Amino acid sequence: MSNTIDLIPGNTLITDSPLEGRILAIKMARLIIKATQPDDQIRDKLRDIYARDAGMLISIGHTVAIEFATIAAANNYWKK
Amino acid sequence: MSNTIDLIPGNTLITDSPLEGRILAIKMARLIIKATQPDDQIRDKLRDIYARDAGMLISIGHTVAIEFATIAAANNYWKK
Amino acid sequence: MSNTIDLIPGNTLITDSPLEGRILAIKMARLIIKATQPDDQIRDKLRDIYARDAGMLISIGHTVAIEFATIAAANNYWKK
Amino acid sequence: MSNTIDLIPGNTLITDSPLEGRILAIKMARLIIKATQPDDQIRDKLRDIYARDAGMLISIGHTVAIEFATIAAANNYWKK
Amino acid sequence: MSNTIDLIPGNTLITDSPLEGRILAIKMARLIIKATQPDDQIRDKLRDIYARDAGMLISIGHTVAIEFATIAAANNYWKK
Amino acid sequence: MSNTIDLIPGNTLITDSPLEGRILAIKMARLIIKATQPDDQIRDKLRDIYARDAGMLISIGHTVAIEFATIAAANNYWKK
Numbered sequence: 001m002s003n004t005i006d007l008i009p010g011n012t013l014i015t016d017s018p019l020e021g022r023i024l025a026i027k028m029a030r031l032i033i034k035a036t037q038p039d040d041q042i043r044d045k046l047r048d049i050y051a052r053d054a055g056m057l058i059s060i061g062h063t064v065a066i067e068f069a070t071i072a073a074a075n076n077y078w079k080k
Numbered sequence: 081m082s083n084t085i086d087l088i089p090g091n092t093l094i095t096d097s098p099l100e101g102r103i104l105a106i107k108m109a110r111l112i113i114k115a116t117q118p119d120d121q122i123r124d125k126l127r128d129i130y131a132r133d134a135g136m137l138i139s140i141g142h143t144v145a146i147e148f149a150t151i152a153a154a155n156n157y158w159k160k
Numbered sequence: 161m162s163n164t165i166d167l168i169p170g171n172t173l174i175t176d177s178p179l180e181g182r183i184l185a186i187k188m189a190r191l192i193i194k195a196t197q198p199d200d201q202i203r204d205k206l207r208d209i210y211a212r213d214a215g216m217l218i219s220i221g222h223t224v225a226i227e228f229a230t231i232a233a234a235n236n237y238w239k240k
Numbered sequence: 241m242s243n244t245i246d247l248i249p250g251n252t253l254i255t256d257s258p259l260e261g262r263i264l265a266i267k268m269a270r271l272i273i274k275a276t277q278p279d280d281q282i283r284d285k286l287r288d289i290y291a292r293d294a295g296m297l298i299s300i301g302h303t304v305a306i307e308f309a310t311i312a313a314a315n316n317y318w319k320k
Numbered sequence: 321m322s323n324t325i326d327l328i329p330g331n332t333l334i335t336d337s338p339l340e341g342r343i344l345a346i347k348m349a350r351l352i353i354k355a356t357q358p359d360d361q362i363r364d365k366l367r368d369i370y371a372r373d374a375g376m377l378i379s380i381g382h383t384v385a386i387e388f389a390t391i392a393a394a395n396n397y398w399k400k
Numbered sequence: 401m402s403n404t405i406d407l408i409p410g411n412t413l414i415t416d417s418p419l420e421g422r423i424l425a426i427k428m429a430r431l432i433i434k435a436t437q438p439d440d441q442i443r444d445k446l447r448d449i450y451a452r453d454a455g456m457l458i459s460i461g462h463t464v465a466i467e468f469a470t471i472a473a474a475n476n477y478w479k480k
Contacts, residue, residue: 006419007422007423011417011418011419012418013472013477014477014479017091018088018092018093019086019087019088022087022112028465029461029465032426032460032465033460033461036451036457036460037451037452042452046452046453046454046457047454049454050116050454050455050458051122052117052122052126053126053455054126054129054136055130055136055139056454056458057116057117057126058130058136058140058143059139059455059459059462060112060113060116061109061112061113061116061143062139062143062462063461063465064112065108065109065112065150066465066469067468068147068150069146069469070465070469070472070477072093072150072153073150073153073477074472074478077150077154078093079094079154097171098168098171098173099166099167099171102188102192106192106195131196131197131202133206134206134207134213134216135210135213135215135216135219137196137197137206138193138210138220138223140192140193140196141189141192141193141223142219142222145192145226145230148227148230149226149230152173152230153233157173157174157233157234158172158173158234159234177251178251179246179248179251182248182268186275211282212277212282212286214286214287214293215290215293215296217277217286218273218290218296218303219299220272220276221269221272221273221303222299222302222306225268225269225272225303225307226306228310229306229309229310232253232310232314233313237253237254237310238253238314257331258328258331258332258333259328266355291356291362292362292366293366294366294367294370294373295370295373295375295376295379297356298376298379298383299379301349301353301356302379302383304352305348305349305383305386305387305390308390309386312333312393313390313393317334317393317394318332318333318394319334319394337411338408338412338413339406342407342408342428343407346432346435371436371442372442372446373446374446374449374456375450375453375455375456375459377433377436377446378450378460378463379459380433380436381432381433381436381463382463384432385428385429385463385466385470386466388470389466389469389470392470393470393473397414397473397474398413398474399414
């Protein structure tokens with residue numbers, strides 16, 4: 001894994017709102033894939049595959065859901 | 081991902097009841113798929129596939145269950 | 161998703177015992193599948209498939225386990 | 241699902257030790273499969289399949305791990 | 321399942337360190353497979369399969385991660 | 401499993417920041433694969449496979465997400 005990859009934008013799990021937490025969850029899930037496959041061209045090809053595959057899209061949703069669970073707990077569910 | 085996608089309707093995890101929490105979980109799971117595959121026509125085709133595939137339907141249930149776990153915790157399980 | 165689908169019977173996660181929590185978990189998992197594929201005839205066909213497929217039966221157990229984890233936490237594990 | 245199926249032996253998540261919790265997790269996972277496929281002969285055939293399939297054995301372990309997580313939390317991890 | 325299988329070595333989730341917790345997680349995951357397929361020769365054959373299959377190795381890691389989450393919580397994350 | 405494998409670098413779940421927690425999660429996931437398949441040459445071949453397979457890359461992200469959830473909880477989400 002390249003040291004230069006930013007695995008968590010801003011290096012924090014704290015966000016202003018659930019929506020921003022959701023966006024962070026998507027980014028964190030994608031950055032793990034980038035860390036595992038750093039070649040941009042290969043990842044572009046793979047994106048074409050998973051964006052048209054129902055099962056893989058569901059799996060991506062699954063992973064984002066787990067990342068989001070962690071972010072939501074970190075933010076105490078954005079309760080005021 | 082388009083900035084205009086509403087990843088969490090209302091930008092809150094708080095709902096009035098478990099039923100509304102469940103509906104939110106379904107929506108959140110679908111909106112991640114929409115964020116990953118924004119093309120409506122492609123998503124319609126994929127929906128025809130997963131809605132007739134036993135394994136994929138089970139996987140969707142799996143993802144919704146995880147989203148719901150987070151929503152339920154955020155609402156302290158709707159205890160009064 | 162039809163508005164008339166009852167995604168959580170009784171609209172509560174609270175049950176009298178672990179057994180009833182388990183039954184609720186099974187129902188909640190099935191109702192997500194029903195919300196995603198509302199056609200009764202198609203679901204009947206799919207049930208014939210997954211009830212005879214070892215891998216899919218295991219996956220159903222997986223989803224029920226996650227739903228049950230949420231229900232169990234909501235009931236504070238039915239501790240007295 | 242037959243009403244006569246005992247989905248949780250003893251109708252409690254509380255056990256005397258981690259080992260008994262583990263045994264309960266295995267039973268709970270199997271009883272969900274039994275509730276979904278009540279025919280003993282079909283389940284026997286399916287057992288022959290998954291007990292010789294590396295991927296399915298791993299999936300069973302996955303499901304048991306989730307059931308056990310709930311049981312362990314219910315027992316406060318058997319701390320004294 | 322044979323009564324003689326030791327599903328949790330030492331019948332405790334408490335370990336001295338994260339490393340020992342990780343080793344316990346691996347053992348617990350393997351012992352579930354052993355309980356489901358007690359035949360040593362069959363398991364040896366299956367091990368040859370999953371140890372050379374990228375997808376199955378990832379799945380094993382997934383299961384170990386869940387077992388470890390439970391063990392880590394039981395040990396309060398080995399905080400002093 | 402070889403006794404010499406370092407399953408958790410530093411034998412601690414505590415890290416200075418979310419980014420370091422994320423890096424630890426990736427390492428922990430990889431070290432389980434190494435413990436299950438200690439042969440470096442076989443693992444190199446398998447890496448070529450999963451780094452070019454969209455579904456497997458998603459699965460790796462899934463496993464890392466679970467490891468990270470544990471690490472994040474251990475660090476109380478790096479809240480100050």
